Amino acid sequence: IQMTQSPSAMSASVGDRVTITCRASQDISGFLTWFQQKPGKVPKRLIYAASSLQSEVPSRFSGSGSGTEFTLTISSLQPEDLATYYCVQHHTYPFTFGGGTKVEIK
Amino acid sequence: EVQLLESGGGLVQPGGSLRLSCAASGFTFSDHAMNWVRQAPGKGLEWVSAITSLDSSTFYTDSVKGRFTISRDNSKSTLYLQMKNLKAEDTAVYYCVKGQWLDPPWGQGTRVTVSS
Numbered sequence: 001i002q003m004t005q006s007p008s009a010m011s012a013s014v015g016d017r018v019t020i021t022c023r024a025s026q027d028i029s030g031f032l033t034w035f036q037q038k039p040g041k042v043p044k045r046l047i048y049a050a051s052s053l054q055s056e057v058p059s060r061f062s063g064s065g066s067g068t069e070f071t072l073t074i075s076s077l078q079p080e081d082l083a084t085y086y087c088v089q090h091h092t093y094p095f096t097f098g099g100g101t102k103v104e105i106k
Numbered sequence: 107e108v109q110l111l112e113s114g115g116g117l118v119q120p121g122g123s124l125r126l127s128c129a130a131s132g133f134t135f136s137d138h139a140m141n142w143v144r145q146a147p148g149k150g151l152e153w154v155s156a157i158t159s160l161d162s163s164t165f166y167t168d169s170v171k172g173r174f175t176i177s178r179d180n181s182k183s184t185l186y187l188q189m190k191n192l193k194a195e196d197t198a199v200y201y202c203v204k205g206q207w208l209d210p211p212w213g214q215g216t217r218v219t220v221s222s
Contacts, residue, residue: 094165
């Protein structure tokens with residue numbers, strides 16, 4: 001299953017609403033997880049099962065979608081959200097990650 | 107507290123072998139599928155391999171099939187990745203990850219460098 005993530009990079013201002021999309025090449029139901037990786041750090045799970053917020057993750061992060069199209073939304077971008085974001089499907093082996101979206105702060 | 111501690115990385119020549127280990131604690135290891143995920147320098151995340159909990163079925167990404175072998179020792183709560191015929195493109199930080207849902211927390215990873 002191919003995971004196509006867009007955009008590959010973006011720049012936004014503090015307070016902006018940011019949307020990242022992940023498309024699967026076939027139906028993966030809700031088996032989609034989003035990770036955040038800050039520079040030099042270990043990846044951190046933000047959203048699992050497409051829309052469930054990981055505990056202790058700020059509520060400005062949300063996920064939606066099912067089937068083949070999924071979205072990660074940051075409702076109000078903060079300086080600490082500078083990171084690369086990855087989606088991953090775990091519906092079918094081999095699991096596959098999207099290519100990543102690098103989010104920069106203007 | 108869940109902890110995953112990877113070890114065994116290092117510098118190896120092309121064609122060489124390494125065995126990675128992941129010591130798990132803070133959860134019932136035998137109840138969970140386990141994965142290896144890697145990240146090449148400056149690149150994205152790549153899922154490498156998984157082993158299930160019930161019957162130790164194994165799965166691999168195409169690029170490592172026939173060269174890597176994942177295994178587990180439930181009595182030691184330890185996950186392994188035997189890597190053979192290593193190539194330059196296997197250079198990466200390798201993370202051990204718990205569960206089919208790639209649960210947190212991840213370990214700090216172990217670095218593998220394949221170079222002559």
